[in-house]
Amino acid sequence: MKTAALGPALVSLACLLSAAAFAAAPAGQDSAKVTPDMIQTASDIPANWQTPQGSFDYVKRDVMIPMRDGVKLHTVIVIPKHAHDRPMLLERTPYNASGFMNDNSPHMADAVWSGDKDWANDGYILVWQDVRGKYGSEGKYIMTRPPVGPLNPTTTDDTTDAWDTIAWLVKNVPQSNGKVGMIGSSYDGWTVAMALLHPHPALKVAAPESPMIDGWMGDDWYHYGALRQVNLDYFTEQTTKKGTGESVPRENYDDYTNFLEAGSAGAYAEANGFKQLPWWNRFAAHPAYDAFWQLQALDRLLPQHPSDVPTMWLQGLWDQEDIYGAVHAWEALDKAGHGANNHLVIGPWWHSQINRDGWNMGPLKWPGNTTAEFRQQVIIPWFDHYLRGTSLARPLPEAMIYNPVEQRWDSFAHWKPASEQSLTPLYLQADMGLGFGQPTGGGDSYVSDPAKPVPYLPRPIPQKNDRWRTWLVADQRFVADRPDVLSYTTPVLTSTVTVQGAPIADLFARTTGTDGDFVVKLIDVYPGTDPANPQMGGYELPVSLDIFRGRYRKSFADPSAIPANVVQEYKFRLPTVNYEFKPGHRIMVQVQSSLFPLYDRNPQTWVPNILFARPSDYQKATVTIEHGADGRSAVLLPVAAGTTSNH
Template sequence: MKHLALRAAASLLVLAALAGAAPPTTVTPMTPDVVAKYDPVLPAADFVRREAMVPMRDGTKLYTVIVMRKGTRGGPILLSRTPYDAHGSVTRNTSLRIEDILPAMDAPFVNDGYIRVYQDIRGLHRSEGEFVMNRPIVGPLNRTGIDESTDAYDTIDWLVKNVPESNGKVGVIGSSYLGFTTLAAEINPHPALKAAVPESPMVDGWRGDDWFHNGAFRVSGIDYAVGQSTGKADAGAVLPRSGGDDYTRYLEAGSIGDFASSLNVDQVPFNQKLFQNPAYTSFWSEQAVDKWMAARPLTVPTMLEVGQWDQEDSYGAPAVYQALKAKYEGSGLLHLVIGPWRHSGANHYGYELGALTFAGDTAKQWRERWMKPFLDHYLKGTPDPQTPPVLTYATGIDQWEPSPRWPMGTPTALYLTSGNGVRFGSAGAAGHADYVSDPMKPVPFLPRPIQLGDEDQWHSWLVRDQRFVDGRTDVASFGGAPLDRPVHIMGAPMVDLYASTSGTDSDWVVKLIDVYPSDLPEGAGQGSKPSMAGYQLPIGIEIFRGRYVDSFARPRALKANRVEHYRFALPNVDHVVLPGHRLMVQVQSSLFPLYDRNPQRFVPNIFNARAADYQPATQKVYFGGATPSAVMLPVVP
């Protein structure tokens, strides 16, 4: 009955929409039964929705959707430039209520007189032109005179001249790829651009965002490239999956080059860009947005945001902050926010992440208490909300913390020691812990079966209990005694690892872990529920491809059994390890199938590795004496 009622209601809507048009003078059984268009925005709707093809300086026109509540006057414009379908962004439901058709984060804005604008970037969905992934800025890699910065400029120029309900002030906002286009809009910005909120922006795809992390390739980039590169992404190709376990699927395929070839996607242009450029040459380094930003004055007040457990783009926002802090920290132009979220979690519900629960909807708290007042000040002229230079959420004690700078902590060595221990203070006696890494039996990054397309698995893998690998013979676990006082970490822990391999190449994965007490009563701190007794919560996980020990641009073979010194950062965090909890460090040499397997035999290009190249190796993690492996924790009192 419910379905019949809905069908009847839909029929009435169609009849009402078409009633204003002159009916055919005569209909016959052969009268064509297709109408050109149905507009679901009826006169009773509480909003205005317009579509425009906005011209760029080269004549290309970009599809743009403008939405506002009826009666809006003198409203600021909030713009998002997206590769993910502008039309779909503002038609999530067929409704007469503006709150229903827009993403949840937009409601407070349009209900407060904002004009919301979404635009398809060039070459995708309904926009004209050619799509280039993360289109380089005009310069050595792009001689066309056109980039996302010029497109943003031209779009803003058109909007302030053609949206009469606006006050002439524009803000840009967006997450992930939209974070990238938000930052691009700040390069040679239009005078009407008054504020920007880049959320989890794609900044450097090789150093630590979507494509590589310190040289190790993230295999999901293959699927993403194919989806975005076919059918203008409207009908982007989906790689065939048979269900089951992606661990087996990728293992049986061989190298990533073999995998792409087996699915006939190896010649997709962006896949070739990845395959032909495995090192951090100018191909990647000159696309790094933090370098673009550092080379130009910052004139637009900017609130950078990232999730503490962002599983896709943990690198970008802090990298931009670090690139600009020397000139702009404390100036009022530069702000950094780190919340207890997954990728893009700031725009959804922030009550929980995986097994963790927080003090209320932390995402909504940030949006309403800090982000919107920040935009209101610059776009509506409201009083200065005194936005802190840095705002972070201290997981472990569940509270927001404003700070004058970032990082806040003082580097404090947590040393690996004999007996598979960790401790503060002194490095202790020299020794090493050994394990055998077999690329034919790589360490999974999640409990199997693994399905990379499963959102529940993907969103929360960075907070997954690590007991599923603790005790494996190819994982070296170093654990400490229960703490007698809290350890508060504010910054990016730095790995300081001395290690050797019997092979000629190796990956090194380091995890910093907060181990919950085995006897956990309720009310003993964040997430302290009996079900989390003994939980091994990752504070941070990162990988480093050994061949880049000397230079990201110039890889080299490792000398078998020679100790090398590796230094790399874990993601930025604000986390309190509570008394009674223990600190743990895990070291391993694969994280599969999140990252491609290192053959452990040096080959010029791992994408083209052969089956015979994948060889077991004995790995040695050194500690104490002249090889004091440690994780440097940025500790505050």
Template sequence: MKKFFLASACIAILASPAFPVRAAPPPGGIEADMPAHFHPVEDGFDFTRRDVMIPMRDGAKLHTVILIPKGAHGAPLLLTRTPYDAAHMASLTPSSDLATSLYGYDNMPDIVTEGGYIRVLQDIRGKYGSEGQYVMNRPMRGPENGTAVDEGTDTWDTIDWLIHHVPESNGKVGIIGVSYDGFTALTALFHPHPALKVSVPMNPMVDGWMGDDWFHNGAFREEMLPYIFDQSGTPKNTAKWWTSVYDSYSFFLDGVSAGAVGRARGMDQIGFFRQILAHPAYDSWWQAQALDRLLPKEGLSVPTLLVHSLWDQEDNYGAVALYYAMSAVPAARANLWLAVGPWNHGGEIREASTLGPVKLHSDTGLFFRRHILAPFLAHYLKDATVPLPARVTAFRTGEDEWGTTAALPPRDCDASCTSLHLQPGGGLGPSAPPPGAGEARYVSDPDHPVPYVQRPVVPKGQPGSEWRWWLATDQRNAAARPDVLSFVSPALTRPFTVTGQPVMHLTAATSGTDGDFVVKLIDVYPDQVADQPEMGGYQLMISADILRGRYRNSMEHPEPIPANAPQLYRLRLPLANHTFLPGHRIMVQIQSSWFPLYDRNPQTYVDSIFLAPKDAYKPATIAVDIAGSWLEVHQP
């Protein structure tokens, strides 16, 4: 009797709806492991997930992942629009716990879960699960985009669908993102949907020619070729850049020019690569896409927090350029905030207690998220009584302290500026040397360019790559080269603080007819650092950039450099906020290559450096006029 009861119970359980009985396999066949439709049991999850295809106005449908905390009611929506695979971003660490699932790029699980937000991740058109055609940094509707859609209209249509189909929400939407996702957070500000209450573009791509991913002042960022290949070759990045050379320095040197390297990889098939080859100068094609030119004309009706990283290895131009552009529009200032931190690209969303090898003595990423980002979002999406952060909150390295101010220093120098003059014999100081103080010379050889990090230059994403922190790497290897000039102050007896954007006024002649100029502002540590001996003598870049000489007079209209004739090169460096401490020294370095971060300048004028033949690359002698060269820096 007992045995019969147990057997009957087992049969009843197996026949219950939770355990469906499979149909018998066909005669002579075998049962398939995979069901036609698999439905995981997720009863223990603290969130529910919805995968939907949201229709756009032109009929394309965009794949969207909606993650809703269990029991959510009247919760705000926090949206990110990305080319980096929304499905993957929603399950970076697969878990029944929402915070764990979101741990990774662009997600900030502490902000999402502690704030009770509904997290929305969407593939932009043409990438991963979304329909339509992908265009790199799709231009806004206008001269370069004659269609009815852009990233702004796609955001509008997405928000409109969300507020009508997610009943757990309160109808308020914030958009947030890093890098490319910061770009889409900016495009949402063009004719914004009324339900969009806040935007947080972090390290955004703003102007790809002037100083973000593709160029800096005309010099092409050759290390970005693999990104363009992977991102624009296929919808799901299934075509991967390859190389059989461990050292990128050797690989790109052997490839001669960036155009030749790209063509050897079949990149002529990629529309964006063809556009780069067709537009090496800052012509109307680039200008019509630059968001720091377009958004001021649109105005700013949505509260916006721009986030900038002082050691951003990819997009250290955009947020600051846009801040200054929008600050010049009186009607926009009321909706403009800025946060500045000691981070690399996207470092603010992670633990950030170090800057490369430099200790910051606190988790600056956590401070940003807890004391700046969280209250900013909460104020506009949940509770208007939550106090807002200051208009500008910035971390000052050296002193390692946060500070607040009403605005950044003016972009151009004023009475708060100090000049650091080059001195004969490699000195640097506040006093201008007399006219005729002489020259400092070096030979720039394109066959032996200055590496931007110590060789071997390991490709981005590979084990041992220094890409994430290359801006904070020790510059002593560069200083030891004969083709790098170093001008150094005496050891400081009191703190010296720089803020704002330094501007280099460099007077130099070259024996060639073209050439690049790299300028670095460097903090030279004392020979001994008691609490961190490995930092003794360290040379930390504080701000640095490059100018392609053919654009010294006009970014739009290049022209040869007259050989052996001194020219003035004015180079605005990225934002700095740093205190040189007593015992430290201030250094300015000058060189003419930064390879393979930037493609080599042949130093012989050619119509397109992208297609320069091997025999165009020639050594050139550079003569820097000491009396005619100085660096202007803002001081608080």
């Protein structure tokens, strides 16, 4: 019989018969009984779950450390079990102190994130702290909070917070030896630098890694006045929530299209709600290098408040985010007479790679894991020396800079700051030549069109971009045939040209516009074939490059329009290098006027604030690079006389 054929009455009768059959249990079986332990009216989630840690080789403490104004900062302390007389390693961060333990392993070295594994293996007490207003900490979050003073009328900053934190740790972590080292990269490197403005006596050693030192001159926000607009996502991720905010939503997969269609960077930001963000409003009101930027530039402040803390200023040769800060902080301190306790280290790395594996830099492969070797053989023994009193196999030199061609570390008893370097002009020549001899004259022109800016990577360029970390070593052949990119090349080299220091771009140019940007790239052109490594045949490897916004050619604080069709000099420093151009290679210099969408477009007409340029302000301009009587354009190279090597 089909159920669908049953009438309502028959269905009801069937249900009753089934119930009766269920109630009449077979002989020998008891009816189901409900006992009190079966009933649960409370939540199945306990109020305070505690993981049994009898097998753990460490103890984790979550504490709230009070600051001098009563605000409490969330701090995670991880202590090796049975530890005593151990040093403490402190990192202060806006990136969630609880997230530095990424595994619930019972073994400390496996539980911490990659950057701390070697420190855990060395028996350190590890401490991570949320800065004010972020994640578990109380207080108000202010982006890279300026030091107490004209820009910060309160009594606290990240200098006082570091002091108060260290004072508490020394008194409240009995397993420690009362000595603290500080470390951290990027923003966390900035917190280390801030602590050094007035360090607690228990702070015995420090390592700011790729620190944010001057956000206008050459770290995260601007490079010589050109806005790094892809970092606008950081504004929403960092300042829309106490935890992690979301990035800016994208209409298209390709950010080249997204930023081009938006118009100006300001239009893009404010269409996405940035006016709600106090940081953006302060930021957007100060496009020039005025007091807002100068009074919080740490390379200016550190020499005014020098510390005696031994400090290692560390960054990467191809740091795509903060390539400015460490070397400029070190140079400023060295120039002010504080070189004895300050050391410069530049490795073959991208931003913060020191805390990860370092087998390669894009297509450049090293003979070992350079980061692990450096942590284990250099930085940890150096910290141990000041925190445990152990001896060093050899003193840390004034500077250690990796030689990516010879694949070795070079040690320098005295590394010359840029202001002391002897520079040799490498001149742009006629017929797209490049050489150390005097140029014969003339100039080369290109049309810079804001509607078709030069990309910094081959398109498409998505927001989540795996190539971002290594874009500074990307093969530049992808722009070589563009009519708005000038490529000047030497003949094939017959001897090695060793460059150690900061090259200086020195362009003489005229433009039909009243503003404009200039990008200069120093490039190593590989031989056409390489049987051992075919992908490197003809590779155009950037060695050092940067961008300069033309309105700041006379003053960073007081920009001015460029006089149309009048030759002007644009002179700016490129990132520091330690490089050998080998025989069989050629040296190339590329010049262009955009690097998009990493940097915002210059409208090439004078406007008070480029962030808010109107669509009609964006105009084509013909740019002429002079290499004759009107100006001998060149890249000034710090050609080395000799090198002391540490193999």
